[in-house]
Amino acid sequence: MLTCNEAFYELKSKLQPLYDEREAAAIAHDLLYHITGMDKIKRLIEKDTCLSETQQREYERSLEALLQGAPIQYVTGEAWFMGRMFQVNKHVLIPRPETEELVQWMIDDHKNKSGHIQILDVGTGSGCIPISLKSALPEIEITSVDISSDALDVAKENAKRAGTSIQFLKLDILDTREHNKLGVFDVIVSNPPYIPQSDKHAMHTNVKDQEPAIALFVPDHDPLLFYKAIAALGKGHLNQNGYIYCELDANHGAVCKALFEQAGYDNVALRKDMHGNWRMIRASFSQETD
Numbered sequence: 001m002l003t004c005n006e007a008f009y010e011l012k013s014k015l016q017p018l019y020d021e022r023e024a025a026a027i028a029h030d031l032l033y034h035i036t037g038m039d040k041i042k043r044l045i046e047k048d049t050c051l052s053e054t055q056q057r058e059y060e061r062s063l064e065a066l067l068q069g070a071p072i073q074y075v076t077g078e079a080w081f082m083g084r085m086f087q088v089n090k091h092v093l094i095p096r097p098e099t100e101e102l103v104q105w106m107i108d109d110h111k112n113k114s115g116h117i118q119i120l121d122v123g124t125g126s127g128c129i130p131i132s133l134k135s136a137l138p139e140i141e142i143t144s145v146d147i148s149s150d151a152l153d154v155a156k157e158n159a160k161r162a163g164t165s166i167q168f169l170k171l172d173i174l175d176t177r178e179h180n181k182l183g184v185f186d187v188i189v190s191n192p193p194y195i196p197q198s199d200k201h202a203m204h205t206n207v208k209d210q211e212p213a214i215a216l217f218v219p220d221h222d223p224l225l226f227y228k229a230i231a232a233l234g235k236g237h238l239n240q241n242g243y244i245y246c247e248l249d250a251n252h253g254a255v256c257k258a259l260f261e262q263a264g265y266d267n268v269a270l271r272k273d274m275h276g277n278w279r280m281i282r283a284s285f286s287q288e289t290d
Contacts, residue, residue, distance in 0.1 A: 005047035091150035122190035127155030145171040191247040192226035253278030
């Protein structure tokens with residue numbers, strides 16, 4: 001059996017053809033914590049402790065999956081988002097820090113508002129957005145939709161684990177005939193697919209070949225496909241002075257802003273993420289709905 005120390009250095013070495021040294025080390029630490037329950041300091045102190053037979057088998061299975069390009073989050077089946085652990089698998093996107101910033105923007109905007117707030121979450125995936133919102137703002141009511149039954153199963157399990165009450169509904173947002181299944185909301189939020197197919201070649205294999213394409217990519221000829229659908233949905237399903245919040249591709253910030261303005265939305269604002277990229281948009285709708 002390998003010792004904890006041997007397992008770490010073997011992992012780090014074998015992963016470096018796929019990742020840089022720093023990321024390979026981080027993945028090795030994450031996997032060994034998942035397998036042994038020992039953090040970096042404890043493993044350093046007990047570096048000569050051998051893996052058990054069960055841990056050794058899990059280590060070998062996990063290493064094989066990692067070398068085939070599987071993200072560490074899919075290997076362990078879990079990912080952190082806003083201080084909470086979420087179940088993830090190949091049917092949902094891995095939650096990312098940029099999306100935490102979108103959720104925090106919403107929380108900051110609505111935490112001091114009185115009255116009942118109805119929120120629609122479009123393309124819920126793992127459920128990280130609605131669960132985090134409901135945890136921070138317990139009085140809100142959230143409906144979350146997704147086209148994928150498999151993704152909804154993951155989101156429902158995460159909501160159950162978090163003890164949050166959320167209504168989940170299978171729905172294709174691009175099919176306007178299905179919009180009549182929805183009520184009227186105060187806020188619509190979405191992290192929709194927005195990466196043009198032509199950008200796929202430049203992405204790391206553990207994203208483009210592992211995460212669900214249906215949640216990532218849009219046609220090159222229509223990169224704002226989902227924002228058009230969300231803007232149209234909002235005009236029929238937002239209350240007066242309702243809001244839309246979306247994550248977006250930094251390269252399409254300006255045209256996405258123009259899209260919402262041309263659709264009749266007010267106070268359309270872009271916001272930069274922690275890396276200085278235009279990655280979020282907020283729009284309000286104060287006109288009379290049709």
